[in-house]
Amino acid sequence: MLRSRANNPNKKFDQGFLAIGAVLLGLLVVALFTHVADFISVDVMTIMLWLSVGTVMVLSRLNQGRWE
Amino acid sequence: MASPQRDIPRMSPYSRPIYKWLDRLVPVALAIFMVLVFVDYSWWMLKSPIHLLSWRSLIFFGIWIPTTLFYVIMAIKDIAQNWNGRWEFAGPQARNPLADTIGVEKVAMQRDFFRSTTGKRYDLTKNPFFRWLFHRRWYQFAAQLPNVIIFNIVIIAGLIGVVNPNRNFATVITWYVWFGVLFVLMIGVGRAWCLICPFSAQAEWVQRLGLFGRGKKLFTLGRKWPQQYSTVLISVFFFLGLTWAEEFYNVAGPGKPAFTSMLVAGIIIWDLFYALTFERRSFCHYGCPLNGVIGVVSAVAPFEGFRAKDRTLCKTCSTKECMRGSKRSYGCGWYEYPGSMSSNFYCGLTGECFKGCPYENVGLAVHAPLKEAYQPRKKRFDLALGVTLMMGALFFEILNATPQYAAFDTWLSRITGWNLVAKALDGQLSGYPNPLDYLGIILIWPLFAWAIAQIGSLLSRRRLTARELLTRYAYGWIPLFGLGILARQLPKVLTNGPTIARVISDPFGFGWNMFGTAQLPLQAKSFAPTWILWVQLGLVVLGGIASLFVTQKISHLDFQGQPGAKGIHVLMMSAVVVQMIVMMGLYYYIALVNPGHPLSPPIR
Numbered sequence: 001m002l003r004s005r006a007n008n009p010n011k012k013f014d015q016g017f018l019a020i021g022a023v024l025l026g027l028l029v030v031a032l033f034t035h036v037a038d039f040i041s042v043d044v045m046t047i048m049l050w051l052s053v054g055t056v057m058v059l060s061r062l063n064q065g066r067w068e
Numbered sequence: 069m070a071s072p073q074r075d076i077p078r079m080s081p082y083s084r085p086i087y088k089w090l091d092r093l094v095p096v097a098l099a100i101f102m103v104l105v106f107v108d109y110s111w112w113m114l115k116s117p118i119h120l121l122s123w124r125s126l127i128f129f130g131i132w133i134p135t136t137l138f139y140v141i142m143a144i145k146d147i148a149q150n151w152n153g154r155w156e157f158a159g160p161q162a163r164n165p166l167a168d169t170i171g172v173e174k175v176a177m178q179r180d181f182f183r184s185t186t187g188k189r190y191d192l193t194k195n196p197f198f199r200w201l202f203h204r205r206w207y208q209f210a211a212q213l214p215n216v217i218i219f220n221i222v223i224i225a226g227l228i229g230v231v232n233p234n235r236n237f238a239t240v241i242t243w244y245v246w247f248g249v250l251f252v253l254m255i256g257v258g259r260a261w262c263l264i265c266p267f268s269a270q271a272e273w274v275q276r277l278g279l280f281g282r283g284k285k286l287f288t289l290g291r292k293w294p295q296q297y298s299t300v301l302i303s304v305f306f307f308l309g310l311t312w313a314e315e316f317y318n319v320a321g322p323g324k325p326a327f328t329s330m331l332v333a334g335i336i337i338w339d340l341f342y343a344l345t346f347e348r349r350s351f352c353h354y355g356c357p358l359n360g361v362i363g364v365v366s367a368v369a370p371f372e373g374f375r376a377k378d379r380t381l382c383k384t385c386s387t388k389e390c391m392r393g394s395k396r397s398y399g400c401g402w403y404e405y406p407g408s409m410s411s412n413f414y415c416g417l418t419g420e421c422f423k424g425c426p427y428e429n430v431g432l433a434v435h436a437p438l439k440e441a442y443q444p445r446k447k448r449f450d451l452a453l454g455v456t457l458m459m460g461a462l463f464f465e466i467l468n469a470t471p472q473y474a475a476f477d478t479w480l481s482r483i484t485g486w487n488l489v490a491k492a493l494d495g496q497l498s499g500y501p502n503p504l505d506y507l508g509i510i511l512i513w514p515l516f517a518w519a520i521a522q523i524g525s526l527l528s529r530r531r532l533t534a535r536e537l538l539t540r541y542a543y544g545w546i547p548l549f550g551l552g553i554l555a556r557q558l559p560k561v562l563t564n565g566p567t568i569a570r571v572i573s574d575p576f577g578f579g580w581n582m583f584g585t586a587q588l589p590l591q592a593k594s595f596a597p598t599w600i601l602w603v604q605l606g607l608v609v610l611g612g613i614a615s616l617f618v619t620q621k622i623s624h625l626d627f628q629g630q631p632g633a634k635g636i637h638v639l640m641m642s643a644v645v646v647q648m649i650v651m652m653g654l655y656y657y658i659a660l661v662n663p664g665h666p667l668s669p670p671i672r
Contacts, residue, residue, distance in 0.1 A: 010294040037494050041317055042330045044493065048309030049338060049355060056302045065296035067450035 017057070021050055087200070092151060095206045095280060098213050099143035105217050106136045108582070116578050124228040131224055139216075142273060146281035150205065161426040164384045171380030181410060181445050182379060183625075191377065191431040193422070202419045202432070205396070209280035212269035219266040219332055221575055226329025230577030236325040237575035240567050242332070243320040248561030250358075251365065251554040258366035258373060258440075261358070262416040267335045268352050271343035272401070282396055290347045293354050303359035304454035308461055308510060310357045315468070315501050317494070320560075349401035352416065360454045363413045365550035367441035367543070368614070370434050373415025374422050375406050377431045382407025390421035390430060397424035406430050411444040413451070438614055441546045442621035449535060452542035456517040459549050459647070460510035465556055466651065467509060468501060469658045477502050517542060520643050527639065528632035540626050541640045544619035548644060551611030552651055555604040562600055601659045605652050612648030619644055 008014065024047050031039040060067075113128055164171075175182065192198045201207055218241060226238035233239035253260040262268070273279050275288045310331075314320055319327040335357075342351035352359055376382045382405075390406050393399035397420045400406075404414050406421045422430045467473050481487040481499045490499030521538035571577075573586035580586065623637040630636075 010296060013294050013297075032492060037496075038326055038330050040493055041313070041327055042334050045310060045313050045331065045334050046338065048313055049306050049357075052302050052305035052309055053297070053354070055305050056297055056299055059301070060296050060299065065298075067299045067301075068446070068448050 014057070017050075017053065021054070024050055091204065092147070094204075094210065095143065095147050095150075098206070098210060099140060099147070102136065102139055102143070102213065102217065106132060109221070112580050112582060116580070127227050128224055131220065135220060139273070139279065142277070142279045146205075146278050149281050163427065164381060166384040167378070167381040171383035174383040175379045181408075183443060183445055187435060187439065187443075189372070189433040189435040191433045193431045198432070202422045205282065205423070206280040208263060208418050209269075211264045212266060215264045215266040216269050223329045223333050223336075225575050226325040226327070226332070228576055229325055231324060232577060233323065233325055234564065234567055235571065235574070235577040237571045238325040238328040238332075239320075239323075240564070240571045242328050244561055244564040245568050247320070248554075248557045248565065250362075251550070251557055254362050254365040255368050255550055255554065257417075258369040258371045258412050259362055259416050261362060262352065263418065265352075267332075267339050268349060268356070270336055271339035271351065272349065274340060275343040276398070282398065288343060288347065289345050291345055293346055293350050298354065299450040300360050300363065300448075300454050301450045302354050303356055304457050306355065306357040307360055308457060311461055311465070312501065312503065312506050315506075316490070316497065316499075318497075348399070348403065349416070352402065353414075360451075361458060361553075364451065364455055364458065364546055365553075366412050367546050368437055368550045369412070369440070370437045371412060371417075372433050372435055372440065373404075373409065373412035373417065374419060374430050374432050375409045375415070377429050379407055381427055381429050385427070387426070389424035389426060393420070394424040394426070397421070399424075410446055411440050413440070438547060438618055438621075441543050441618045442625060445626075447540050447543055447626075449539045452517075452539040453514060455542045455545050455549060456514040456538075457510060459545055459552075460513035462549060462553050462556060463513065463651070463654075464501075464506060464509045465553075466654045466658070470654070471661060473505075474500075477505055480505050516643075517545075520639055524632070524636040524639055527635040528630060531631045532627070532636070537636065537640075540622055541619060541643075544615050544622055544640060544644060545647070547614030547618060548608070548611040548648060548651070551607045551614070555607040555611075555655065558604055558607070559600050601655065604655050608648060608652050608655065612644060612651075615644045615648070616641055 024043060028040070028043045028047065031043050109132065110129075113125065193202065204210075222238045222242055225236055229236040229238065250261055275286055276283050277285070277287050314331075317323060317327045319331055338355055339351040342355055343349075346354075385407070387394075388405070388407075389397065389399075391399050391404075400421050401418055402414045402416045404421070406425075409415065417432075422432070468477075477500055478498075481490070481502045484502065484504065486502050486504075487499040490497050517538050518534065521534040521541070524537040524541075525532055525534040569585045569588050573583045574580045575582075619640050620637070623633065623640070627633045627636065
């Protein structure tokens with residue numbers, strides 16, 4: 001069962017995570033407009049890390065962090 | 069049951085003045101080495117026929133001067149602070165008498181959990197040299213420094229060097245040498261790469277504001293990573309993501325060396341962000357794309373990592389310097405507690421616990437290979453899931469060399485419009501691999517593992533859950549994955565690796581000849597002997613046999629006497645055999661139909 005928002009002990013972490021996602025998305029838009037290939041590649045790779053953490057956050061909330 | 073008293077010397081065998089001076093001079097020599105490399109490269113750079121104010125020079129000096137200055141200042145600080153014998157062998161404290169009563173009882177209660185300590189093993193720290201070495205504060209720094217220098221040159225070479233990947237240090241050292249050596253290190257020693265990792269080294273030096281000394285204050289916010297999100301799957305997913313990005317940007321060659329720079333610089337920046345925000349080595353745990361691969365493949369290695377020699381003593385230790393740190397050591401950066409370690413998965417071989425233990429009760433033992441894969445009683449579901457996902461990625465890496473895959477990928481990208489998105493991300497790229505087929509192929513393996521686990525559960529008449537069967541038997545896939553992925557790297561490493569002799573003399577392709585080897589007649593692919601395929605197939609067979617051995621052991625240790633155990637055992641062994649045969653068939657098929665591919669040496 002998903003935890004309610006009010007009881008989430010990782011609220012600050014989640015908020016920070018979303019803020020970083022917004023920054024990365026913003027940087028990607030800037031990079032696409034400026035056509036700097038290296039900038040785009042670093043941002044895409046960083047988004048991969050962000051997505052990995054995000055996927056685990058979703059999975060962990062679904063299984064209540066039971067990985068053992 | 070009293071534990072045997074160990075014969076540990078009270079005095080260091082290296083207490084003569086020469087060793088004290090050696091102890092002081094090694095860090096000094098390392099600092100001088102760092103400066104010499106800087107001076108040598110700067111001299112060649114200034115001698116090059118490029119303008120000093122060109123963008124290449126600015127990037128070179130913009131990276132080299134600040135980093136070298138930082139490291140030299142930190143080294144001088146550490147040397148000055150530690151000059152007066154702080155690194156001397158302290159000698160063990162007297163054994164806690166409660167260890168033989170309370171400790172023994174506690175350990176006896178957890179005997180099954182600690183079964184990984186059984187069997188023949190040789191403790192390296194019985195040897196005075198290793199004991200002396202692991203006590204040195206500069207032990208890890210000495211291992212890290214050469215790599216830090218090499219990978220800083222990689223970043224610079226990728227940014228300012230020539231575009232030809234076979235003449236650029238960044239591509240040659242990273243993908244033709246490092247990626248092969250990395251897997252040999254994992255299989256041979258375990259987390260040896262983590263010991264010498266230049267990425268975490270630099271982030272940790274900034275976090276500790278020192279290179280090897282034991283500082284009092286840390287330069288970090290020191291936040292804790294949420295317990296709920298503490299899983300190796302972050303690392304596995306990131307590994308899959310970066311593998312896709314590596315294929316998409318063709319980073320590993322013959323792509324642009326600048327992408328290799330971006331990748332290496334990216335890892336250092338991410339690591340630095342984690343180090344400044346979270347405590348200890350959080351990036352290594354919850355960010356490093358190689359953490360999952362290295363941890364998993366380390367199970368094949370015959371090293372069990374730094375671990376308590378006598379757990380009864382740990383049960384009565386109230387200070388826990390191994391975890392918390394002491395005057396001469398930091399707490400374990402990997403959050404490990406040697407007193408309850410049951411596998412080498414998270415031992416980064418930093419040796420901090422060895423330095424910190426007041427009872428000299430931490431050792432580094434060597435035992436039979438594969439033991440770490442089947443012995444631990446405690447097996448993790450996330451790790452098992454990670455093994456199946458990484459196995460999927462390995463099969464993708466082999467499948468993508470087939471012409472059938474290329475045709476399918478092109479068709480899929482056309483009908484889904486992915487090639488247009490790829491053009492927006494980089495105008496020169498074709499869009500390979502399409503993320504849909506990439507993820508689709510990878511997901512076949514976890515689904516396959518889940519399906520056979522469900523069949524196994526049916527065989528046990530649902531007494532054993534599919535989750536438990538998957539969790540335990542996926543460990544049996546580890547050797548096949550480890551040796552299969554090494555086989556995947558071999559052709560690229562063996563055919564192109566020798567070009568390293570040229571690029572170390574001319575790392576940027578500027579026409580330098582630093583060591584007199586720049587003109588050697590070594591061309592990429594000139595070392596493509598036909599026997600590479602047979603070595604690949606041999607490694608897969610070896611991995612398959614090792615996997616069968618581990619699977620057999622898991623059946624014996626974890627499921628003996630359980631309902632349906634024999635049927636489940638046959639099922640799981642068959643799953644390993646099928647994967648081994650498919651992997652061998654694919655390597656052979658690629659060599660047959662696609663002899664020009666870097667993965668496939670021609671068959672004659």
